[in-house]
Amino acid sequence: MYGLINIAIRDLIKSKFGEQQWLAVLSQSGASDADFVRMRSGDDAMTYALVGAASEVLDMPASDILQAFGQYWTEFTAQEGYGPLMDAAGSTLPEFLENLDQLHTRVGMMYPDLKPPSFSCSDITENSLTLQYESERDGLDDLVIGLLHGLGTRFEVEVSVQLVSSKADTGVGSVFHVTWS
Ligand code: HEM
Known part of the structure; x- marks a missing residue:
């Protein structure tokens, strides 16, 4: 999916849970800077990985994320x-x-x-x-x-x-x- 989607996931997590939690999600997901370029279309797997990492780090079901x-x-x-x-x-x-x-x-x-x-x-x-x-x-x-x-x-x-x-x-x-x- 486009980087725009990953950027929105990043902004949501930062604004609700803070920078430290976001950095933990980022490191767990394996995403890199290139995944957060708005107009760049990336692999869907990275977006799913961000949701999965958020679910683990924040201890919330993926459905809630x-x-x-x-x-x-x-x-x-x-x-x-x-x-x-x-x-x-x-x-x-x-x-x-x-x-x-x-x-x-x-x-x-x-x-x-x-x-x-x-x-x-x-x-x-x-x-x-x-x-x-x-x-x-x-x-x-x-x-x-x-x-x-x-x-x-x-x-x-x-x-x-x-x-x-x-x-x-x-x-x-x-x-x-x-x-x-
Ligand atoms: C101006 C507002 C919107 C923009 C700019 C936008 C843009 C996008 C983009 C960039 C994607 C990723 C798809 C890809 O990269 O191939 C997407 C996916 C999606 N959009 Fe929108 N969207 C907008 C509003 C909405 C709204 C209001 C809905 C409400 C139902 C919606 C439903 C979805 C869904 C469910 C997906 C996931 C992809 C899928 O189901 O295969 N979008 N959208």
């Missing part, structure tokens, strides 16, 4: 100059979720090696929808759950997310039931 990272991502991207891109994707949670693929298409204009996920919405009601998540990667359901909560904060709604089925079990993408109030 992924969820915290997802939540942080919506703030981080807004701070890092992608606010207008986020604003253009919609002014309500369901509108934004429907435009996620378009958002990543735009991101792909700046990051040509991007391998983005794909999302689609169905069963849309006033306060719920079904979200289908497809990716060439595995094990990122908790990231999506965190992202959805981060978007809840952005749109000032209380979000709850239920994992209906996981790619880990079905091999064909994951499905979430999302409600908000």
Whole structure:
């Protein structure tokens, strides 16, 4: 994944747990400076290694790290100059979720090696929808759950997310039931 992702993981850990804990995670992960160059596309294994190292050093399940990272991502991207891109994707949670693929298409204009996920919405009601998540990667359901909560904060709604089925079990993408109030 692009260095931008690793930078966000670094900033999250530094800001929540401090420099010393970050240095321990860094050394355990085996990452080097090159992994923290924003526009450089690196091996996915390094990003997974950072999450694994954080889980060991901070003694937290990897699922909690992924969820915290997802939540942080919506703030981080807004701070890092992608606010207008986020604003253009919609002014309500369901509108934004429907435009996620378009958002990543735009991101792909700046990051040509991007391998983005794909999302689609169905069963849309006033306060719920079904979200289908497809990716060439595995094990990122908790990231999506965190992202959805981060978007809840952005749109000032209380979000709850239920994992209906996981790619880990079905091999064909994951499905979430999302409600908000
Ligand atoms: C302006 C805001 C955003 C930017 C700049 C951005 C950019 C990126 C980048 C660079 C990656 C790494 C992929 C790669 O290197 O191949 C990525 C992955 C991902 N993005 Fe976004 N993204 C944004 C917003 C969002 C939002 C709001 C969601 C909410 C669902 C989201 C969901 C994901 C997921 C789940 C992945 C993991 C990759 C995968 O599942 O295969 N992104 N994004």
